[in-house]
Structures are given as C-alpha cells and as structure tokens.
Amino acid sequence: MRYLLLAILLLPACSKLGEVGKAPAFSPVEGSYQHHAMYSNPMPAFAEPDGPTEASSLWTANSGSLFGDRRAGHRGDILTVVIQIDEKAEISNSSGRSRSGSQSMGIPSLFGIPQRLNEKLPEGASMGSAVETSSDSQFSGEGSVQRNEKLTLRVAATVVEELPNGVLRIEGQQEVRVNFELRELIVTGYVRPADISRQNEITYDRIAGARISYGGRGQITDVQQPRYGQQITDTVLPF
Structure with missing residues (x-):
C-alpha cells in the first residue's frame, strides 16, 4: 500500500522528467478544429463573375478583385481577432446594522x-412580571475591489463551424517560444459575419461567448x- 501511494505521488513528477533540458514542445496543429476545417473544406479558387464584363474594368464581384469582399464567411476561412482590453474597476462597500429590543x-x-399563584411560585417570582426578555445585535461589514487590466494582442483565427442561423464559430491559437519559455494565446467564440470589418478583422467585444x-x-x-x-x-x- 505504501509503495502504491508513493508511485501515485511520483507519477506527475515522472512525466516532467522527459522535459528536463529541453525546450517546451509546440502543441500539434494536426487534429485540431482549425486543421480539420481547412483540410476538409479547402478554399475554392476564385470564380469569374456571372455576366459580361469589360476587359479594361477594374471592378469584379469576386473576392480576388481589387474591391472585392475578402471577409471570412465560410468554414475554413481565416480572420484577425483584435484584443485591446483596458479596463479598470473599483468597488467599495460598507454596511452596518444594529438592533435592540426588550419585552415584558x-x-x-x-x-x-x-395572588394565589404567587404562593406556589419560587421565592422572588411573581406573576406581576411573569415574562421579561431583551435582545441586542450588531453587525458591520466592509469590502473593496480594485482591478486594472490592460492587454493588446492580435491573433489569426479560423472559422471552424457555420451555425444554422449564420453565426460563425471561430477558434484561434498562437504560440511563441523564446528560449525555454512558451507563450500561448487561445481565442474562441461566436461572431456574426456582419461584425467583421472590411479589413477582415473583428474586435474581442463583438465575440459572443468569448474565451481568451x-x-x-x-x-x-x-x-x-x-x-x-x-x-x-x-x-x-481543512485548516
């Protein structure tokens, strides 16, 4: 039993021994939602617009033209998520309560x-003051919260699913390794195609159910x- 308990305690440490002297490994892209979405639904080639067009005209309706719509809108498309969080919250609460009462x-x-009952009661007791109660309670509480967050990031995300109502589910992951430290950024959520800008970007405050x-x-x-x-x-x- 002792050896089993010791093996259980040392098991997490043993898994770390293989990383001694090595840089953190990147998470594999193969098998992720992004890879599956792009692999199973590759981006189609630019199609020519319907109807006659002038050979010298710069305007065409497809996304490959100079003025075409290049915003992500289908499974496997890529868009840029802009994260600019600069929030500050300060909350202070103070409350107090006191109450006293007496009854007789x-x-x-x-x-x-x-008078007849007084003869049977213990010495000093009287029906003139048969019941007498008193109570006193006090309560006070104080609390304060101060928070300041600032974060500015940009990450490319992939449309991994098109919902029946037209909303797009996106997922983005970015990893940067510097020496022996790996920085990881993950963004997931739901966006409306109409909220994606002409630059194919969307801000974090327009992502529903955002997980950053x-x-x-x-x-x-x-x-x-x-x-x-x-x-x-x-x-x-417990203590």
Whole structure:
C-alpha cells in the first residue's frame, strides 16, 4: 500500500522528467478544429463573375478583385481577432446594522388568581412580571475591489463551424517560444459575419461567448508554481 501511494505521488513528477533540458514542445496543429476545417473544406479558387464584363474594368464581384469582399464567411476561412482590453474597476462597500429590543409581560391582578399563584411560585417570582426578555445585535461589514487590466494582442483565427442561423464559430491559437519559455494565446467564440470589418478583422467585444486565454509554460512558469506536494496539501488539509 505504501509503495502504491508513493508511485501515485511520483507519477506527475515522472512525466516532467522527459522535459528536463529541453525546450517546451509546440502543441500539434494536426487534429485540431482549425486543421480539420481547412483540410476538409479547402478554399475554392476564385470564380469569374456571372455576366459580361469589360476587359479594361477594374471592378469584379469576386473576392480576388481589387474591391472585392475578402471577409471570412465560410468554414475554413481565416480572420484577425483584435484584443485591446483596458479596463479598470473599483468597488467599495460598507454596511452596518444594529438592533435592540426588550419585552415584558405580567398579570398583576386577575380575579385574585395571580395572588394565589404567587404562593406556589419560587421565592422572588411573581406573576406581576411573569415574562421579561431583551435582545441586542450588531453587525458591520466592509469590502473593496480594485482591478486594472490592460492587454493588446492580435491573433489569426479560423472559422471552424457555420451555425444554422449564420453565426460563425471561430477558434484561434498562437504560440511563441523564446528560449525555454512558451507563450500561448487561445481565442474562441461566436461572431456574426456582419461584425467583421472590411479589413477582415473583428474586435474581442463583438465575440459572443468569448474565451481568451493568455499564458505560458516552461522553466520560468514551473518555478513560479507551487510544488505538487504543496498543492495537494493545500487541497486536502481543512485548516
């Protein structure tokens, strides 16, 4: 039993031994939604517009022309997602509450009944003040939140699905490796074709259900993270 527990604890560490002395590996593009969308539905060749056109005219209706619409609109198309987050939030709350009350009830006289009951009550007790209660409660609370976020990024995303209502589901992933540290950016969400600009770009605030992940992995990230034993201890111990 002891050896089994030790093997379970050392299993995550053993998986890291293969990365010692090596740079973080890129995530494979093959098998992803982007690769499948572009592989199964390649971009078609530019088609000639219907109807006669003048040989000297610069205007054509296809996307390959000078003034054609080059915006993404089909599965496998690529567009640029512009992420410019500059938000600041500051919230401060303070509340207080206090309450006090007292109640008393007695029967000084009622056809002589209280006087007869007083003879049977313990010494010092009287029906004149049979019940007397008092209460006092106080509460106070304060809270504050301060947050400042600023992020400016651009990433290419691929249309991986066309929904029946015309909305496009996009997914973008970008990885940059510097020495032994890998920076990773992931963007997913749903966009309307009408929100895509003529430059084939869309801002993050027009992406419904946006999921934006910006982080990294590598030697520096590993050093900044607590060890596995400490993480397990923080999760298991109730105090």
